[in-house]
Amino acid sequence: MLKERGNIRYIRKSKDAIDWIHSWKSTLLLLLEDVPFHLRQLIASISIDGTSATTIIIDSTTGEPLWRPFLYNESCSDALPKVKSIAPENHTVCAGSSTLCKLVSWWNVYDPNKDSAALLHQADWLLWLLHGNLGVTDYNNALKVGYDPELDSYPPWLLSQPYSKLLPSVKAPGSPIGFLKEDVRTQYGFPKDCVVCTGTTDSIAAFLAARAIQPGKAVTSLGSTLAIKLLSTSRIEDARYGVYSHRLDDKWLVGGASNTGGAVLRQIFTDEQLQNLSEQINPMKTSPLDYYPLPTVGERFPMADPKMAPRLHPRPESDVEYLHGILESIARIEAKAYGLLKDLGATQVEEVFTAGGGAKNVKWTKIRKRVLGLPVSRAIQTEAAYGAALLALKGAQQCVQ
Ligand code: ADP
Structure with a gap:
């Protein structure tokens, strides 16, 4: 099961007038409702792709957003000098719209509750609504916050920053995170062993859909x-x-x-x-x-x-x-x-x-x-949603091995 890009993207009218968090959540629940009754018991796994660099700062105990989401194309150029001073030259985080610039910009202006704050990407937050374990992402979404997919860790220049404690743990896309939360499972009639898996970004999901x-x-x-x-x-x-x-x-x-x-x-x-x-x-x-x-x-x-x-x-x-x-x-x-x-x-x-x-x-x-x-x-297939479904399949296969 997967995120329907169109539904989520086109609700947008203006950046500030929309309650993004509410619209993303309600769209996700509507999509669950859309799964025909007779198929629900057959859903073995779920994954979601999200827009790269769409960033949500949440309360790490409740999962509730502390701030309106930073959208993928928003530029936080106020944070650029700081980010450029710590990151290697020409690193992908050195763009005003990178996730790291969004985090640093928030960190510099927002005072209360920093101790209990955490960062999630759009897909991570929606997946959290389904599995309930806070603080997990995938290495595709994490690239623009500075994660090094070759080292398979956050680099030392990032870990030495005070805001690094907000960063989520990172798994490969399509890795099982946990079972579907009981309240969601019973409300919609999904099976007990339905597993929720890490996702990826929209454009990577669209590539995966082509099965190249x-x-x-x-x-x-x-x-x-x-x-x-x-x-x-x-x-x-x-x-x-x-x-x-x-x-x-x-x-x-x-x-x-x-x-x-x-x-x-x-x-x-x-x-x-x-x-x-x-x-x-x-x-x-x-x-x-x-x-x-x-x-x-x-x-x-x-x-x-x-x-x-x-x-x-x-x-x-x-x-x-x-x-x-x-x-x-x-x-x-x-x-x-x-x-x-x-x-x-x-x-x-x-x-x-x-x-x-x-x-x-x-x-x-x-x-x-x-x-x-x-x-x-x-x-043959180009919908990002199809790519997310393939990641869900990968996660389900790992569970039966
Ligand atoms: P995007 O999602 O980037 O907005 P789409 O994948 O929906 O774009 O494709 C829209 C583009 O396809 C348009 O810019 C249009 O010029 C192009 N297009 C539509 N029909 C044709 C066609 N018959 N031949 C070539 N290009 C086309």
């Missing part, structure tokens, strides 16, 4: 932006391109995101036009048009250049040719992105699965196959 489980398999997300994730035997970190790695058992999930993608397409064409024009493209023909499609100025990966201007001219008379040129240019950026990961030392990409709104475009897939020189197909 061997090194060299990758997922390109063609949503508003172009994001790539490659399963690699080596860990790559390069803050210059925003490339960092999440641990996945004994492998690494190396990722980066370009500002190109569907947002530019939407600035020029409607989704209906995209579909109709694409049908007329001959994907075997190389387009002579060389663009760098960006929605606004600035690119981060595979070239970091905050001043890079969008290049979408010359525009031919034919819209089919124009779209062909744009799709092919985005495919070249994708190829360059995988090339960069290889140059940085990642496992060479062998096969690409596609997720996001652009995945349904068959002609684009053919263009990308030609430009990447690789097998490219649409991922």
Whole structure:
């Protein structure tokens, strides 16, 4: 069983007007209620994926939040100088939106009850409602608070800080934490041995959903932006391109995101036009048009250049040719992105699965196959919720071993 991203995300209206904690909790309970009666006794395990860096400071005895949650995209740049002074250069915590910046920002302004405070991520807190053991997270969610997944511990520079006592203990994603709390179990009719397992972040859960489980398999997300994730035997970190790695058992999930993608397409064409024009493209023909499609100025990966201007001219008379040129240019950026990961030392990409709104475009897939020189197909499952269910399965399998 799993978290339904859409339900939780789109309740949002404005950051401060919403009672996030209440809406997340009630959505979780509604989802439990949604499980058909005849299936409830068959639920062996539960896991949840949550938005990375969405942070909740709670009372460590009651689990009740001491502060409104810090949302994933909130920047606590007031804490940046302090965080930069303790963390290694270019560490992933050195961004205003990192979990560690949120913790330090809270620590610096909030006085009472510090002794009984604890930090949880969104997924951890929701899972706690189900298992009741406070202070557990997974190493994917913990990355942005500074956890070192290679050492499998918090680093000394973090442990020496007074607020390190707020940090949760860390397990691998999909590890059993405990049985479903009795009150929840009896209220909804789940079995006695239903186990609750650690989760992961939304984007990792979406990768897991595609079941790209061997090194060299990758997922390109063609949503508003172009994001790539490659399963690699080596860990790559390069803050210059925003490339960092999440641990996945004994492998690494190396990722980066370009500002190109569907947002530019939407600035020029409607989704209906995209579909109709694409049908007329001959994907075997190389387009002579060389663009760098960006929605606004600035690119981060595979070239970091905050001043890079969008290049979408010359525009031919034919819209089919124009779209062909744009799709092919985005495919070249994708190829360059995988090339960069290889140059940085990642496992060479062998096969690409596609997720996001652009995945349904068959002609684009053919263009990308030609430009990447690789097998490219649409991922069968792309919902993060499916990835969380696979983690729950992993946890259930550990219980029967
Ligand atoms: P996100 O979740 O990042 O907002 P989605 O995965 O929902 O994005 O995908 C939406 C994007 O898909 C839009 O930016 C749109 O331009 C693009 N898109 C929609 N239809 C097509 C199509 N037929 N071909 C290519 N791209 C498309």
